Amino acid sequence: MAQSRPDAAPWWRSAVIYQVYVRSFADGDGDGTGDLAGVRARLPYLAELGVDALWFTPWYVSPLKDGGYDVADYRAIDPAFGTLAEAEKLIAEAGELGIRTIVDIVPNHVSDQHPWFRAAREAGPGSPERALFHFRPGRGPDGALPPNDWPSEFVGSTDPVWTRLPDGEWYLHLFTPEQPDLNWAHPAVRQEHEDILRFWFERGVAGVRIDSAALLAKDPELPDLASAPDPHPYVDRDELHDIYRSWRAVADAYDGVFVGEVWLPDAERFARYLRPDELHTAFNFSFLSCPWDAERLRTSIDTTLAEHAPVGAPATWVLCNHDVTRTVTRYGRADTGFDFATKAFGTPTDLALGTRRARAAALLSLALPGSVYLYQGEELGLPEADIPLDRIQDPMHARSGGTDPGRDGCRVPLPWGAEEPYAGFGAQAEPWLPQPEGWAAYAADRQADDPGSMLTLYRRAIALRPEFGDGPLTWLPSSDGVLAFARASGALCVVNLSDTPADLPAHTELLLFSAPLDADGRLPQDTAVWLRA
Ligand code: GLC
Secondary structure: OOOOOOOOOOHHHOOEEEEEOHHHOOOOOOOOOOOHHHHHHOHHHHHHHOOOEEEEOOOEEOOOOOOOOOOOEEEEEOOOOOOHHHHHHHHHHHHHOOOEEEEEEOOOEOOOOOHHHHHHHHHOOOOOOHHHEOEEOOEOHHHOEOOOOOOOOOOOOOOOOEEEOOOOOEEEOOOOOOOOEEOOOOHHHHHHHHHHHHHHHHOOOOEEEEOOOOOOOOOOOOOOOOOOOOOOOOOOOOHHHHHHHHHHHHHHOOOOEEEEOOOOOOHHHHHHOOOOOOOOEEOOHHHHHOOOOHHHHHHHHHHHHHHHHHHOOOOEEEOOOOOOOOHHHHOOOOOOOOOHHHOOOOOOOOHHHHHHHHHHHHHHHHHOOOEEEEEOOHHHOOOOOOOOHHHOOOHHHHHOOOOOOOOHHHOOOOOOOOOOHHHHOOOOOOOOOOOOOOHHHHOHHHHHOOOOOHHHHHHHHHHHHHHHOOOOEEEOOOOOOEEEEEEOOOEEEEEEOOOOOEOOOOOOEEEEEOOOOOOOOOEOOOEEEEEEO
16 A cells, blocks of 8 residues: 655545446456456556546445445445455555545445345334334325425436335335435444444445435434425434544544535535544535536635635545536536536537547646546546437436436446457446447547547646645636636646637646647647646
8 A cells, every 4th residue: 555654644635536336347257247357457557547546336235226326235245246355355456556445335225125124124114123214104094195295316306205115104215215215313323334334444445435425314303395494304414413423433443534425505514524523525516517617617616625624624626427427528518517407318519629628627627726536437538428218227317207318328338448349348248338339439448548538638637746736726817718726836727718819827847738739839728738837
């Protein structure tokens, strides 16, 4: 494991963290599904890319009703992916290459195939087994109506968040019916999760991503949203902070770190999760959702830094993940922001434009103070894929009544070898999601030696990133539509989002650009450059 100097800032304050969606990363056994053998075989690629850590989306035993976010056993690897022994080898092998491992814990809900829920279903109304979940009688004549009016967490879905069992009781599930919500007021639920954290820290993981981190705690009365708007009955409740303080004590014993999936519009409420005795970091969804617009990006960056400063937590910078539209596609559309509510089939997209912007955005995010998350395939410039309707697996699609394309378009198995079957994802069987026409053109082997490729840009940028150090950011004077800042180390980043070429600030060296300067040495539209002052 790469050791940092004792006086150096902790690794996670400035890390580049690569998100591995195991099912689609690389297929080691050739059955069409990515697996741990595939990841182990590609560790040299990840080391060459230069990332500091890997975040694995859930790799546990799961019926895969929500891509693994329906966990049936938190202490075992899904047989489709491998074994626990292989995961331990993977963690160790990555560590030898200086790459740390982050696992994904899903505390809000379990799979309906989890032993606790199977027992609760069997045990019947009023049983201690059911107390681990949220079971309630229904409303209306014969209790035929759901216990309350909460909407689905899958934006666009009008399905109820309650399902009735044959014995008449209903259970709560903010996501699919196969993902019953746990009752976090129950001490056994807390105990179990602290044990799960220890289990993975004991196996050498350096950190834990916390799924749906702001949803765990519920108002015990489960009141209607219409009648109890404040405090919210299940989003961002104060009880959560007590839960995360005890998690922090567990993590501290192993020097482990947390990154929370906290989608909250209110910056002050968001920052509460990052107080020194709670989570170390949380994903920056405001930056991820921000349109390609200089003023809005600058505001997003300033707000982010300002909200983190009082609690002393580092910011994170995220352009995409396994839930959202791929960056090159999003930036190539009329609406360059991200919003679950506006996703639609057939949105016109200019991929060349989107790719140009995504290259500039890569240099922007890697130059900012904090840690950066990179989602597999982002370094290859993969676009969002259109999945044939009969092949879509993501529940978000069906639960929207077929209007939402779902999230499979960003989960397509990676192209590794341009000349190989299935673009080198796996040799024998067709991948679990179809790869679109032209996928091989994005293959890692084709990009590796191409100086103009997205992969080369990411490799160079990650290698040069230490130039920026960990000091603060200062905005430089610039014209409208241009973002220009200096870091304390003396490294500068300039991004031109305007249609007028921009003059560069004084510098001694040009370190890297996302596209060439014009003949007069100015920065063209949708281009970023790194300079040494
Ligand atoms: C998180 C995950 C998403 C999943 C949901 C329910 O938002 O990122 O993929 O569907 O939680 O677990």
